[in-house]
Amino acid sequence: MPIYMYPVIVIGFFVFLSIFFIVKQQTAAVIERFGRYQSIRHSGLQLKIPLMDRIAGKLSLKIQQLDVIVETKTLDDVFVKLKVSVQYKVIKDKVYDAFYKLDYPHDQITSYVFDVVRAEVPKMRLDDVFVKKDDIAIAVKTELNxxxxxxxxDIIKTLVTDIDPDAQVKAAMNRINAADREKTAAQYEGDAQRILIVEKAKAEAESKRLQGQGIADQRREIARGLEESVEVLNRVGINSQEASALIVVTQHYDTLQSLGEETNSNLILLPNSPQVGSNMLNDMVASFTASNQIGEAMKKAQKDKDNE
Incomplete structure (x- = not known):
């Protein structure tokens, strides 16, 4: 083979290779012939005429995301930054429009996001911006679509992913929230203390009631026991006055005995002589006698008065 044929073969080989090209999955290739639109080629092995056709460009058909940060002012004059995430894709049947009608889709989308956000947010107060962020996202999606x-x-979805107020406003909001939480905590603590006081008072009242009831029951039983003791003594010939005195003296000595059993007791009973019991009995008998005499005298005086 002549040497001059080698360049021709090499050139022919590269021309042959340029006939074939590969388009990746979820990608569309735009073919132009002599600078004029020819066709749209999708994924797979494709053919084109060498030196006549060329690949003008490729567009991804995948869903893409563009994050746009917009700074604007709310109705209550607070500057806030919103981060709007726009998810979009090229419509498969409209690759021609996407390639030839618009050079910079990112700039176009950003412009519409700015326009919508700066039209909607100034109508809202700062608190409403946080509450109605979904409404803002819907408005952006509608306008973009x-x-x-x-x-x-095709605009798949728009999301307001971040709302960032001015630093001073954010600090003020944090202080307000902290103050509200402290106020709520103080109210709960006050309610808890009040409940404790009320319950403690109820418990003390119930304790006093039960204590009083116990003392009343105790005195009732003591009175019943004394009544039975007097009846027993009356049956053996001891009158009520003597029986009462005897019971008092007996209780006195019982008290002395119980005090003597307490080794660690510091209580001293005064007077504490052996004649105390006898003196107490004599005093009680004398008082009972005097009381009976006074009672008889009063009955006689009343009877004489009635006879007159």
């Missing part, structure tokens, strides 16, 4: 559909782009 209407505008970008003509350019071959």
């Amino acid at each position: 209407d505008a970008m559909m003509d350019y071959g782009y």
Whole structure:
């Protein structure tokens, strides 16, 4: 083979290779012939005429995301930054429009996001911006869909992913929230203390009631026991006055005995002579006698008065 044929073979080989090209999955290739649109090629092995056709460009058909940060002012004059995430894709049947009608889709989408956000947020107060962020996202999506559909782009979803007020406003909001929480905590603590006081008072009242009831029951039983003791003594010939005195003296000595059993007791009973019991009995008998005499005298005086 002549040497001059080698360059021809090499050139022919590269020309042959340029006939074939590969388009990746979820990608569309735009073919132009002599600078004029020829066709759209999708994924797979494709053919083109060498030196006549060329690949003008490729567009991804995957869902893409564009994050746009917009700074604007709310109705209550607070500057806030919103981060809006726009998910979009090229419509498969409108690759021509997406490639030829719009050079910079990111700039176009950003412009519409700015326009919508700066139209919606100034109508809201700062608190409403946080509450109604989904409404803002819906408004952005509606506007973008209407505008970008003509350019071959479909807006899948828009999200307001971040709301960042001015630093001073954020600090003030944190202080307000902290003060509200401290106020709520103080109210709960006050309620808890009040409940404790009320319950303690109820418990003390119940304790006093039960204690009084116990003392009343004790005295009732003591009185019943004394009554039975007097009846027993009366049956053996001891009158009521003597029986009462005897019971008092007996209780006195019982008290002395119980005090003597307490080794660690510091109580001293005064007077504490052996004649105490006898003196007490004599005093009680004398008092009972005097009381009976006074009672008889009063009955006689009343009887004489009635006879007159």
